[in-house]
Amino acid sequence: MQTKDRRFRAVDVVLLTLTVLPFLAGILIKLFFVPPSTGIDITGAYVFFTLPTPLQPLPITESQVNSWLVVLALLFLSLYMTHGIRAGRKTKRQVIAEWIVEKTEDLVKGNMGDYFLGFAPFVAAIMAISAFSSLLSLLGLFPPTSDLNVVGGWAILVFFLITWYKLKCGPVYYLKSFCEPVAFFAPINIVSELATPVAMSFRHYGNVLSGIVISVLVSAGLSGLSNLLLGWLPGVLGEIPFLRIGLPAVLSVYFDLFSGCLQAFIFAMLTMLYVAGAFSPEEYQKRKDKAAARRARRA
Amino acid sequence: MELAIGIILGCCTLGAGIAMIAGIGPGIGEGNAVAKACEAIGRQPESRSAVTTTMLMGCAVAETTGLYALVIAILLIFVAPARLVDILVSAIGR
Numbered sequence: 064m065q066t067k068d069r070r071f072r073a074v075d076v077v078l079l080t081l082t083v084l085p086f087l088a089g090i091l092i093k094l095f096f097v098p099p100s101t102g103i104d105i106t107g108a109y110v111f112f113t114l115p116t117p118l119q120p121l122p123i124t125e126s127q128v129n130s131w132l133v134v135l136a137l138l139f140l141s142l143y144m145t146h147g148i149r150a151g152r153k154t155k156r157q158v159i160a161e162w163i164v165e166k167t168e169d170l171v172k173g174n175m176g177d178y179f180l181g182f183a184p185f186v187a188a189i190m191a192i193s194a195f196s197s198l199l200s201l202l203g204l205f206p207p208t209s210d211l212n213v214v215g216g217w218a219i220l221v222f223f224l225i226t227w228y229k230l231k232c233g234p235v236y237y238l239k240s241f242c243e244p245v246a247f248f249a250p251i252n253i254v255s256e257l258a259t260p261v262a263m264s265f266r267h268y269g270n271v272l273s274g275i276v277i278s279v280l281v282s283a284g285l286s287g288l289s290n291l292l293l294g295w296l297p298g299v300l301g302e303i304p305f306l307r308i309g310l311p312a313v314l315s316v317y318f319d320l321f322s323g324c325l326q327a328f329i330f331a332m333l334t335m336l337y338v339a340g341a342f343s344p345e346e347y348q349k350r351k352d353k354a355a356a357r358r359a360r361r362a
Numbered sequence: 363m364e365l366a367i368g369i370i371l372g373c374c375t376l377g378a379g380i381a382m383i384a385g386i387g388p389g390i391g392e393g394n395a396v397a398k399a400c401e402a403i404g405r406q407p408e409s410r411s412a413v414t415t416t417m418l419m420g421c422a423v424a425e426t427t428g429l430y431a432l433v434i435a436i437l438l439i440f441v442a443p444a445r446l447v448d449i450l451v452s453a454i455g456r
Contacts, residue, residue: 107440262426269429272436329422336419 071147078143085132085139089204097125097205108210126210133195133207137188163187174332175339182338189217190331197271197323201315208326209271211264218260218267221334225259228342233350263333270326274318282311363454370446378438384431391424 097109108124115121144160167187171179193208200206207213229237241252286304293305399417403410 265429265433266422266426269432270425273429273432276436325418326422329419332415332419333422 074146075143078139078146081139082136082143085136086199086202086204089129089132089199090202092128093125093204108205124210125205126207126213129199129204130192130196130207130213133192133199137191137195171335174335176344178342178344179335179339182335186331186335189334190327193217193267193327193330194324197326198319200275200319200323206271206275206323208267208323209275211268214268214330215260215264217330218264221263221337222260224334225337225341228338231342232346236346236350259337263330267326267330270322274314274322278311278314278318281314282307285310366450367447370450371443374438374443374446378435381431381435381438385428388425388428392421395420395424 096111108126110122110124111128113120113122144156144163146156147154148157148160164183164187167183167190168180171183171186175182196207196213198206200209229240241249241256243252285307289304289306293300395417399413402413406413
Protein backbone atom coordinates (compact mmCIF):
# COMPACT_ATOMS: atom_id res chain seq x y z
CA MET A 64 0.00 0.00 0.00
CA GLN A 65 2.80 2.34 0.94
CA THR A 66 4.80 1.82 -2.26
CA LYS A 67 1.66 2.15 -4.37
CA ASP A 68 0.84 5.44 -2.70
CA ARG A 69 4.36 6.66 -3.25
CA ARG A 70 4.28 5.69 -6.90
CA PHE A 71 0.98 7.52 -7.32
CA ARG A 72 2.51 10.62 -5.75
CA ALA A 73 5.55 10.36 -8.01
CA VAL A 74 3.43 10.17 -11.17
CA ASP A 75 1.50 13.20 -9.90
CA VAL A 76 4.66 15.20 -9.44
CA VAL A 77 5.96 14.20 -12.88
CA LEU A 78 2.70 15.20 -14.57
CA LEU A 79 2.55 18.55 -12.76
CA THR A 80 6.16 19.25 -13.69
CA LEU A 81 5.43 18.41 -17.30
CA THR A 82 2.46 20.81 -17.16
CA VAL A 83 4.59 23.70 -15.95
CA LEU A 84 7.63 22.83 -18.06
CA PRO A 85 6.25 24.03 -21.45
CA PHE A 86 5.63 27.50 -20.01
CA LEU A 87 9.15 27.65 -18.60
CA ALA A 88 10.47 26.42 -21.94
CA GLY A 89 8.52 29.18 -23.67
CA ILE A 90 10.03 31.82 -21.40
CA LEU A 91 13.53 30.41 -21.96
CA ILE A 92 13.03 30.31 -25.75
CA LYS A 93 11.84 33.90 -25.61
CA LEU A 94 14.83 34.94 -23.51
CA PHE A 95 17.47 33.23 -25.63
CA PHE A 96 16.22 33.34 -29.20
CA VAL A 97 13.86 36.29 -29.63
CA PRO A 98 15.60 39.66 -29.92
CA PRO A 99 14.30 42.12 -27.30
CA SER A 100 11.92 44.79 -28.51
CA THR A 101 12.72 48.44 -28.02
CA GLY A 102 10.08 51.01 -27.15
CA ILE A 103 6.93 51.06 -29.25
CA ASP A 104 7.40 47.95 -31.28
CA ILE A 105 4.30 46.19 -32.50
CA THR A 106 5.56 43.42 -34.71
CA GLY A 107 4.14 40.10 -35.74
CA ALA A 108 5.42 36.74 -34.59
CA TYR A 109 9.17 36.26 -34.68
CA VAL A 110 10.30 33.71 -37.30
CA PHE A 111 12.72 31.24 -35.72
CA PHE A 112 13.76 29.44 -38.88
CA THR A 113 12.37 28.43 -42.24
CA LEU A 114 11.88 24.83 -43.29
CA PRO A 115 12.40 24.15 -47.00
CA THR A 116 9.45 22.14 -48.34
CA PRO A 117 8.74 21.15 -51.94
CA LEU A 118 5.82 23.58 -52.30
CA GLN A 119 7.14 26.68 -50.57
CA PRO A 120 9.37 27.53 -47.58
CA LEU A 121 7.57 26.90 -44.31
CA PRO A 122 8.44 29.41 -41.58
CA ILE A 123 8.39 28.17 -37.99
CA THR A 124 7.17 31.18 -36.01
CA GLU A 125 6.83 32.12 -32.39
CA SER A 126 3.06 31.65 -32.54
CA GLN A 127 3.41 28.08 -33.78
CA VAL A 128 5.95 27.17 -31.12
CA ASN A 129 3.88 28.80 -28.39
CA SER A 130 0.72 27.01 -29.45
CA TRP A 131 2.58 23.67 -29.43
CA LEU A 132 3.70 24.48 -25.89
CA VAL A 133 0.11 25.26 -24.90
CA VAL A 134 -1.05 21.96 -26.41
CA LEU A 135 1.61 20.06 -24.47
CA ALA A 136 0.76 21.83 -21.22
CA LEU A 137 -2.95 21.14 -21.68
CA LEU A 138 -2.27 17.49 -22.47
CA PHE A 139 -0.32 16.96 -19.27
CA LEU A 140 -2.77 19.06 -17.26
CA SER A 141 -5.66 16.85 -18.36
CA LEU A 142 -3.61 13.72 -17.66
CA TYR A 143 -2.95 15.09 -14.18
CA MET A 144 -6.61 15.91 -13.61
CA THR A 145 -7.75 12.43 -14.62
CA HIS A 146 -4.94 10.55 -12.93
CA GLY A 147 -6.33 8.13 -10.35
CA ILE A 148 -9.94 8.98 -11.12
CA ARG A 149 -12.38 6.46 -9.67
CA ALA A 150 -16.14 6.24 -9.23
CA GLY A 151 -17.39 7.24 -5.81
CA ARG A 152 -14.13 8.76 -4.64
CA LYS A 153 -14.20 12.44 -3.87
CA THR A 154 -10.79 13.97 -4.13
CA LYS A 155 -10.56 17.67 -4.83
CA ARG A 156 -9.00 17.06 -8.24
CA GLN A 157 -11.74 14.67 -9.30
CA VAL A 158 -14.45 17.10 -8.25
CA ILE A 159 -12.89 19.84 -10.36
CA ALA A 160 -12.51 17.54 -13.38
CA GLU A 161 -16.11 16.36 -13.03
CA TRP A 162 -17.28 19.95 -12.72
CA ILE A 163 -15.54 20.90 -15.96
CA VAL A 164 -16.99 17.93 -17.84
CA GLU A 165 -20.48 18.51 -16.45
CA LYS A 166 -20.48 22.22 -17.26
CA THR A 167 -19.31 21.61 -20.83
CA GLU A 168 -21.89 18.92 -21.40
CA ASP A 169 -24.63 21.19 -20.02
CA LEU A 170 -23.49 23.99 -22.29
CA VAL A 171 -23.39 21.76 -25.36
CA LYS A 172 -26.74 20.18 -24.53
CA GLY A 173 -28.34 23.57 -23.96
CA ASN A 174 -27.01 25.11 -27.16
CA MET A 175 -26.86 22.23 -29.61
CA GLY A 176 -29.33 19.62 -28.43
CA ASP A 177 -28.82 16.00 -27.44
CA TYR A 178 -27.73 14.86 -30.89
CA PHE A 179 -24.47 16.82 -30.59
CA LEU A 180 -23.46 15.62 -27.12
CA GLY A 181 -20.34 14.07 -28.64
CA PHE A 182 -19.18 17.57 -29.41
CA ALA A 183 -18.50 18.36 -25.75
CA PRO A 184 -14.80 17.33 -25.81
CA PHE A 185 -14.18 19.33 -28.98
CA VAL A 186 -15.83 22.42 -27.53
CA ALA A 187 -13.94 22.08 -24.26
CA ALA A 188 -10.68 21.62 -26.14
CA ILE A 189 -11.18 24.65 -28.35
CA MET A 190 -12.18 26.76 -25.34
CA ALA A 191 -9.19 25.61 -23.28
CA ILE A 192 -6.61 26.06 -26.02
CA SER A 193 -7.95 29.48 -26.90
CA ALA A 194 -8.09 30.67 -23.29
CA PHE A 195 -4.62 29.36 -22.44
CA SER A 196 -3.15 30.81 -25.63
CA SER A 197 -4.53 34.24 -24.80
CA LEU A 198 -3.40 33.96 -21.18
CA LEU A 199 0.17 33.29 -22.32
CA SER A 200 0.59 37.05 -22.56
CA LEU A 201 0.46 37.15 -18.75
CA LEU A 202 3.83 35.37 -18.79
CA GLY A 203 5.22 37.90 -21.24
CA LEU A 204 5.06 35.43 -24.11
CA PHE A 205 3.65 36.08 -27.54
CA PRO A 206 -0.01 34.97 -27.46
CA PRO A 207 -0.65 32.72 -30.49
CA THR A 208 -4.22 34.02 -30.73
CA SER A 209 -2.91 37.43 -31.80
CA ASP A 210 -1.70 35.76 -34.99
CA LEU A 211 -4.36 35.50 -37.68
CA ASN A 212 -2.89 32.26 -39.02
CA VAL A 213 -3.52 30.34 -35.80
CA VAL A 214 -7.09 31.52 -35.30
CA GLY A 215 -7.74 31.24 -39.02
CA GLY A 216 -6.80 27.57 -38.82
CA TRP A 217 -9.36 26.96 -36.11
CA ALA A 218 -12.00 28.88 -38.06
CA ILE A 219 -11.32 26.80 -41.19
CA LEU A 220 -11.73 23.67 -39.06
CA VAL A 221 -15.09 24.98 -37.88
CA PHE A 222 -16.04 25.81 -41.48
CA PHE A 223 -15.35 22.21 -42.51
CA LEU A 224 -17.51 21.01 -39.63
CA ILE A 225 -20.35 23.31 -40.66
CA THR A 226 -20.17 22.11 -44.27
CA TRP A 227 -19.98 18.47 -43.14
CA TYR A 228 -23.15 18.81 -41.08
CA LYS A 229 -24.91 20.66 -43.87
CA LEU A 230 -23.99 17.85 -46.28
CA LYS A 231 -25.39 15.28 -43.87
CA CYS A 232 -28.87 16.18 -45.06
CA GLY A 233 -27.89 15.37 -48.63
CA PRO A 234 -26.13 17.35 -51.38
CA VAL A 235 -29.42 18.44 -52.91
CA TYR A 236 -30.60 19.94 -49.64
CA TYR A 237 -27.21 21.62 -49.23
CA LEU A 238 -27.36 23.24 -52.66
CA LYS A 239 -30.97 24.21 -52.13
CA SER A 240 -30.05 25.98 -48.90
CA PHE A 241 -28.12 28.53 -50.96
CA CYS A 242 -31.25 29.45 -52.89
CA GLU A 243 -33.09 30.81 -49.87
CA PRO A 244 -35.41 32.67 -50.09
CA VAL A 245 -35.15 32.75 -53.93
CA ALA A 246 -32.49 31.48 -56.34
CA PHE A 247 -31.60 35.08 -57.13
CA PHE A 248 -29.90 35.41 -53.72
CA ALA A 249 -27.41 32.58 -54.33
CA PRO A 250 -24.27 34.77 -54.69
CA ILE A 251 -25.07 36.65 -51.50
CA ASN A 252 -25.63 33.38 -49.64
CA ILE A 253 -22.31 31.99 -50.87
CA VAL A 254 -20.51 35.12 -49.74
CA SER A 255 -22.15 34.98 -46.33
CA GLU A 256 -21.20 31.31 -46.06
CA LEU A 257 -17.57 32.13 -46.79
CA ALA A 258 -17.68 35.11 -44.46
CA THR A 259 -18.38 32.90 -41.46
CA PRO A 260 -14.79 31.66 -40.89
CA VAL A 261 -13.37 35.05 -41.85
CA ALA A 262 -15.56 36.83 -39.31
CA MET A 263 -14.84 34.27 -36.60
CA SER A 264 -11.07 34.46 -37.00
CA PHE A 265 -11.01 38.24 -37.36
CA ARG A 266 -13.14 38.63 -34.24
CA HIS A 267 -10.86 36.57 -32.05
CA TYR A 268 -7.58 37.80 -33.45
CA GLY A 269 -8.70 41.42 -33.64
CA ASN A 270 -9.76 41.48 -30.02
CA VAL A 271 -6.49 40.04 -28.75
CA LEU A 272 -4.34 42.15 -31.07
CA SER A 273 -6.21 45.38 -30.30
CA GLY A 274 -5.60 44.71 -26.60
CA ILE A 275 -1.87 44.41 -27.27
CA VAL A 276 -1.77 47.54 -29.44
CA ILE A 277 -3.69 49.63 -26.91
CA SER A 278 -1.56 48.38 -23.98
CA VAL A 279 1.67 49.19 -25.83
CA LEU A 280 0.45 52.62 -26.90
CA VAL A 281 -0.77 53.52 -23.40
CA SER A 282 2.40 52.42 -21.66
CA ALA A 283 4.61 54.18 -24.24
CA GLY A 284 2.53 57.33 -23.95
CA LEU A 285 2.66 57.25 -20.17
CA SER A 286 6.44 56.86 -20.11
CA GLY A 287 6.73 59.81 -22.49
CA LEU A 288 4.47 61.89 -20.27
CA SER A 289 6.45 60.84 -17.23
CA ASN A 290 9.70 61.92 -18.89
CA LEU A 291 8.12 65.25 -19.68
CA LEU A 292 6.65 65.94 -16.24
CA LEU A 293 9.11 64.24 -13.88
CA GLY A 294 12.29 64.52 -15.93
CA TRP A 295 13.61 67.29 -13.63
CA LEU A 296 14.08 64.81 -10.75
CA PRO A 297 17.78 64.26 -10.06
CA GLY A 298 19.73 61.21 -11.20
CA VAL A 299 18.09 57.84 -11.70
CA LEU A 300 14.77 59.09 -10.30
CA GLY A 301 14.21 61.15 -13.43
CA GLU A 302 14.59 58.12 -15.68
CA ILE A 303 12.06 55.91 -13.92
CA PRO A 304 8.65 56.27 -15.61
CA PHE A 305 6.56 56.69 -12.46
CA LEU A 306 3.33 57.41 -14.33
CA ARG A 307 3.49 53.94 -15.88
CA ILE A 308 2.58 52.42 -12.51
CA GLY A 309 -1.06 51.46 -12.26
CA LEU A 310 -2.97 52.11 -15.46
CA PRO A 311 -1.27 49.47 -17.66
CA ALA A 312 -1.95 46.89 -14.95
CA VAL A 313 -5.66 47.71 -14.98
CA LEU A 314 -5.68 47.50 -18.77
CA SER A 315 -3.90 44.17 -18.57
CA VAL A 316 -6.56 42.77 -16.25
CA TYR A 317 -9.19 43.69 -18.81
CA PHE A 318 -7.37 42.81 -22.03
CA ASP A 319 -5.37 39.79 -20.93
CA LEU A 320 -7.58 38.15 -18.33
CA PHE A 321 -11.16 39.16 -19.08
CA SER A 322 -11.01 39.61 -22.83
CA GLY A 323 -8.91 36.48 -23.36
CA CYS A 324 -11.34 34.26 -21.50
CA LEU A 325 -14.36 35.99 -23.03
CA GLN A 326 -13.07 35.53 -26.56
CA ALA A 327 -12.42 31.83 -25.87
CA PHE A 328 -15.99 31.47 -24.64
CA ILE A 329 -17.39 33.38 -27.61
CA PHE A 330 -15.39 31.36 -30.13
CA ALA A 331 -16.62 28.10 -28.61
CA MET A 332 -20.18 29.45 -28.39
CA LEU A 333 -20.19 30.52 -32.06
CA THR A 334 -18.74 27.15 -33.07
CA MET A 335 -21.61 25.42 -31.30
CA LEU A 336 -24.28 27.73 -32.70
CA TYR A 337 -23.03 27.54 -36.30
CA VAL A 338 -22.60 23.76 -36.27
CA ALA A 339 -25.96 23.21 -34.62
CA GLY A 340 -27.60 25.67 -37.01
CA ALA A 341 -26.14 23.87 -40.02
CA PHE A 342 -27.90 20.63 -39.16
CA SER A 343 -31.64 20.08 -39.15
CA PRO A 344 -32.56 16.84 -37.36
CA GLU A 345 -35.98 16.58 -39.09
CA GLU A 346 -34.46 16.69 -42.56
CA TYR A 347 -31.79 14.19 -41.53
CA GLN A 348 -34.46 11.86 -40.12
CA LYS A 349 -36.49 12.20 -43.31
CA ARG A 350 -33.45 11.31 -45.41
CA LYS A 351 -32.62 8.37 -43.19
CA ASP A 352 -36.19 7.07 -43.39
CA LYS A 353 -36.14 7.40 -47.15
CA ALA A 354 -32.88 5.46 -47.39
CA ALA A 355 -34.24 2.78 -45.08
CA ALA A 356 -37.40 2.49 -47.16
CA ARG A 357 -35.34 2.16 -50.32
CA ARG A 358 -33.21 -0.53 -48.72
CA ALA A 359 -36.33 -2.38 -47.55
CA ARG A 360 -37.83 -2.24 -51.05
CA ARG A 361 -34.66 -3.68 -52.53
CA ALA A 362 -34.46 -6.52 -50.01
CA MET B 363 10.91 60.05 -55.09
CA GLU B 364 11.03 61.21 -51.48
CA LEU B 365 7.85 63.20 -52.07
CA ALA B 366 6.10 60.15 -53.48
CA ILE B 367 7.15 58.00 -50.50
CA GLY B 368 6.03 60.73 -48.14
CA ILE B 369 2.63 60.90 -49.80
CA ILE B 370 2.31 57.10 -49.53
CA LEU B 371 3.14 57.08 -45.82
CA GLY B 372 0.86 60.02 -45.06
CA CYS B 373 -2.05 58.59 -46.99
CA CYS B 374 -1.64 55.18 -45.34
CA THR B 375 -1.79 56.60 -41.81
CA LEU B 376 -4.61 58.97 -42.78
CA GLY B 377 -6.53 56.04 -44.25
CA ALA B 378 -5.99 54.06 -41.06
CA GLY B 379 -7.44 56.92 -39.06
CA ILE B 380 -10.44 57.23 -41.36
CA ALA B 381 -11.00 53.46 -41.22
CA MET B 382 -11.26 53.58 -37.47
CA ILE B 383 -14.31 55.89 -37.72
CA ALA B 384 -16.14 52.58 -38.13
CA GLY B 385 -15.59 52.15 -34.40
CA ILE B 386 -18.61 54.40 -33.85
CA GLY B 387 -21.03 51.79 -35.13
CA PRO B 388 -20.23 48.90 -32.78
CA GLY B 389 -19.95 51.38 -29.91
CA ILE B 390 -23.49 52.61 -30.35
CA GLY B 391 -24.80 49.13 -31.09
CA GLU B 392 -23.21 47.47 -28.10
CA GLY B 393 -24.29 50.33 -25.87
CA ASN B 394 -27.87 49.75 -26.98
CA ALA B 395 -27.55 46.02 -26.40
CA VAL B 396 -26.16 46.47 -22.90
CA ALA B 397 -28.82 49.06 -22.03
CA LYS B 398 -31.58 46.69 -23.09
CA ALA B 399 -29.94 43.83 -21.22
CA CYS B 400 -29.82 45.96 -18.06
CA GLU B 401 -33.51 46.75 -18.50
CA ALA B 402 -34.30 43.09 -18.94
CA ILE B 403 -32.34 42.11 -15.84
CA GLY B 404 -34.05 44.88 -13.89
CA ARG B 405 -37.43 43.54 -14.94
CA GLN B 406 -36.57 39.87 -14.39
CA PRO B 407 -33.56 39.50 -12.08
CA GLU B 408 -33.88 35.71 -12.14
CA SER B 409 -33.03 35.54 -15.86
CA ARG B 410 -29.73 37.28 -15.25
CA SER B 411 -27.33 34.56 -16.46
CA ALA B 412 -29.21 33.80 -19.67
CA VAL B 413 -29.52 37.49 -20.53
CA THR B 414 -25.84 38.10 -19.82
CA THR B 415 -24.73 35.21 -22.03
CA THR B 416 -26.96 36.28 -24.89
CA MET B 417 -25.83 39.87 -24.53
CA LEU B 418 -22.16 38.92 -24.67
CA MET B 419 -22.80 36.83 -27.78
CA GLY B 420 -24.65 39.69 -29.42
CA CYS B 421 -21.92 42.12 -28.49
CA ALA B 422 -19.30 39.85 -29.99
CA VAL B 423 -21.19 39.57 -33.25
CA ALA B 424 -21.88 43.31 -33.37
CA GLU B 425 -18.22 44.00 -32.76
CA THR B 426 -17.21 42.29 -36.00
CA THR B 427 -17.60 45.37 -38.18
CA GLY B 428 -15.43 47.38 -35.85
CA LEU B 429 -12.82 44.65 -35.94
CA TYR B 430 -12.86 44.62 -39.73
CA ALA B 431 -11.99 48.32 -39.55
CA LEU B 432 -9.27 47.56 -37.02
CA VAL B 433 -7.72 44.91 -39.25
CA ILE B 434 -7.79 47.30 -42.21
CA ALA B 435 -6.17 50.02 -40.09
CA ILE B 436 -3.45 47.68 -38.86
CA LEU B 437 -2.77 46.51 -42.40
CA LEU B 438 -2.57 50.12 -43.55
CA ILE B 439 -0.10 51.06 -40.83
CA PHE B 440 2.16 48.01 -40.68
CA VAL B 441 1.89 46.22 -44.03
CA ALA B 442 0.75 48.58 -46.76
CA PRO B 443 3.52 51.26 -46.69
CA ALA B 444 6.37 48.81 -47.31
CA ARG B 445 4.48 47.04 -50.07
CA LEU B 446 3.38 50.24 -51.78
CA VAL B 447 6.89 51.68 -51.62
CA ASP B 448 8.18 48.47 -53.17
CA ILE B 449 5.67 48.78 -55.98
CA LEU B 450 6.63 52.42 -56.50
CA VAL B 451 10.35 51.65 -56.59
CA SER B 452 9.89 48.80 -59.05
CA ALA B 453 7.64 50.98 -61.22
CA ILE B 454 10.05 53.87 -61.37
CA GLY B 455 12.96 51.47 -61.57
CA ARG B 456 15.48 52.87 -59.15
